[in-house]
Amino acid sequence: MSETQDFTSACLEFPLENNDLFVLSHSWVPERKIKEDREKLEWATLRQAGLLTVVPGEYVDYNLVFKWFMEQRELYRIDSIGYDPAKAFLLVQLMREHGFVLNEVRQGELTLTAPLDNLKERFLDGNIIHNNNVMFNWYLGNVRLTKRSANATYMPTKQNKYRKIDGFAALLDAHTEYLRKNPLFIPADKPLTTVIKLQ
Numbered sequence: 001m002s003e004t005q006d007f008t009s010a011c012l013e014f015p016l017e018n019n020d021l022f023v024l025s026h027s028w029v030p031e032r033k034i035k036e037d038r039e040k041l042e043w044a045t046l047r048q049a050g051l052l053t054v055v056p057g058e059y060v061d062y063n064l065v066f067k068w069f070m071e072q073r074e075l076y077r078i079d080s081i082g083y084d085p086a087k088a089f090l091l092v093q094l095m096r097e098h099g100f101v102l103n104e105v106r107q108g109e110l111t112l113t114a115p116l117d118n119l120k121e122r123f124l125d126g127n128i129i130h131n132n133n134v135m136f137n138w139y140l141g142n143v144r145l146t147k148r149s150a151n152a153t154y155m156p157t158k159q160n161k162y163r164k165i166d167g168f169a170a171l172l173d174a175h176t177e178y179l180r181k182n183p184l185f186i187p188a189d190k191p192l193t194t195v196i197k198l199q
Contacts, residue, residue: 001060001062001083001084001086001088001091001127002068003061003094004163004182005032005033005050005051005058005060006027006029006033006060006132006166007027007029007033007164007167008027008028008060008065008166008192009025009027009028009132009139009166009167009169009172010025010026010027010031010068010069010170011023011024011025011026011167011171011173011175012024012025012072012076012078013171013173013175014076015178016129018126018127019122019127019130020127020128020129021053021122021127021129021147021175022074022129022179023129023130023133023136023171024050024129024130025050025051025130025135025136025139025167025170025171026050026068027048027051027052027053027135027166027167028052028053028054028055028060028064028065029052029053029054029055029060030054030055030056030057030058030060030088031054031055031056031057032057032058033115034054036130036194039162039164040079042134045134046134046135049059049134049135051133051134051135051136052135053068056111061186062090062091062094062154063094065095066091066095066098069077069081069095069100071083071198073100073118076087078100078105079096079101079181080100080102080181081095081100081102081103081106081174081177081199082101082102082103082104082105082173082174082175082176082177083099083104083173084105084107084169084173084194085104085105085106086107086145089131091136103177103180105173105176105177107155108155109153109154109155110153111155111176112154112155112156112172112176113152113154114179115172115175115176115179116154116156116172117154117171118175119171119175120177133150135167136167136168136171138167139164139165139166139167140167141163141167142154142158142159142163142164142165143157143168144156144157144158144159145157155166156169157169167174
């Protein structure tokens with residue numbers, strides 16, 4: 001959950017064969033944002049394609065996000081959900097009451113750099129499949145990776161305040177949770193190497 005007066009996104013990530021991941025992304029936006037139209041999106045097309053829910057009024061009701069997850073659970077097995085804890089307290093409580101497993105994904109470079117690197121490699125290798133979701137493509141095109149320290153840690157940022165990245169942030173949280181449960185496979189012919197840094 002972001003600010004409820006702005007975009008809100010959710011993402012399901014499905015592991016496939018050949019190291020591929022399928023991404024199912026959905027977003028919500030209050031009607032007020034469409035009237036302002038600062039993002040200059042094809043709102044009607046996005047709605048008709050089922051990629052965006054336009055919520056009447058000034059803000060996104062978290063119950064709509066909850067309803068979406070309940071609908072998806074009827075179709076797919078949702079093992080666990082990674083979420084940004086900043087704005088999601090009420091939604092998290094409601095989902096836990098209905099049997100969802102949720103784990104915090106802190107929005108800092110120490111948590112997100114490794115999943116970001118892994119996602120970047122998967123995109124470069126063509127291992128991310130999202131059926132050319134135009135809303136998701138818009139989010140991806142708005143992402144800029146900002147270096148935070150000499151240790152090569154990164155955070156995703158948007159190019160400007162109207163170039164939203166909520167859908168990518170939802171994928172990153174989902175992917176962080178996925179990697180926690182599925183550590184990267186290292187073939188037996190490539191043993192782990194331990195590097196000790198002396199100071």
